[in-house]
Amino acid sequence: MPAPEKLLHVSVWRGTAAGGFRSYQVPRQDAQTVLDVVTWIQRRIDASLAYRFACRVGMCGSCAMTVNGIPRWTCRTHVARVATGERLQIAPLANLPIVRDLVVDMTEFFDKWARAKGGFVPTATRRGDFARVRPDSTSRRAVDAAIECIGCAVCYAACDVIAWNPAYLGPAALNRAWTLTRDVRDGARRERLAAVAGDAGCHACHTHTLCSERCPTRLSPTLSIAGLKRTTALATLRGEL
């Protein structure tokens, strides 16, 4: 006689902000990720469940959700690591408007990257030679330490300051601004520092470090924001800001 199937008890947010949790039972499997669980529900129980994913290997940053109260990338989060007593609660990311079910509207998140002047502004033309940047230079190492952001918004959802101050640019946008500030090829340093200073920018950060704690790619936006605080302060004292 086969062993009885182990079940995972899953509560999933359904509807918009005025919605609520609905319970599902999903067969428990070895090496099962939270994204596998959501996909199983959508394909086997309720095809109307809305959620996002693309690469399933932790590169695209589209599958982030709140799992048992903590924002996580679901494709690389094993159920065994986060389930408490074979129970999972899956909700959309915090601090972003819910479109439906597990899908949030990322517009504001990416608009803030633009407001933080997160676009590279080249100083060279196509006729010039390649810029030679030493990989072991201080500025390049600072960029390398912060550049691998996948734009998943886990840090944004984890940030307390955004909940209190919705205008706050947030860890990801400020982290992006920091990488450009340290990029020797970039030509918009002064405008960017002006954009990230102030009570909606780096100075609003309380250094709770939740962004760094939750970042799935192990970046430290806290460190980047501290760098921006230092750089804007020095620029102000020099009269550049």
Next chain:
Amino acid sequence: MSARAETLAWLAQRASAAILALCVTVHLATLIVAVHEGLSAAAILGRTHGSVTWAAFYVLFVVAVSVHAPLGLRTIAAEWLSWKGRTADGACVALGIVLLVLGIRAVTAVTL
């Protein structure tokens, strides 16, 4: 406020915090020593009256408080009460002036 003014306010709060860390430590250590030695209020005043060192120390302490507290309360008002802009800034400046006046008054009372 402009980005420059916000950055200056942030710098002022960090600098005043550093001064306060030192001043609070010296102040508490002095209190503990005074209590352990059983000094009376009159004996303490006898040592502080006319002392330029204690006057300078407590003036620095009061100035740091007058800068630090209003800036911190301004942030709390913005984040917890959504109170920001000119009225909040004005209230914080007023609070800073009140703290400064009351503090300097207390310092002159024990050192002059």
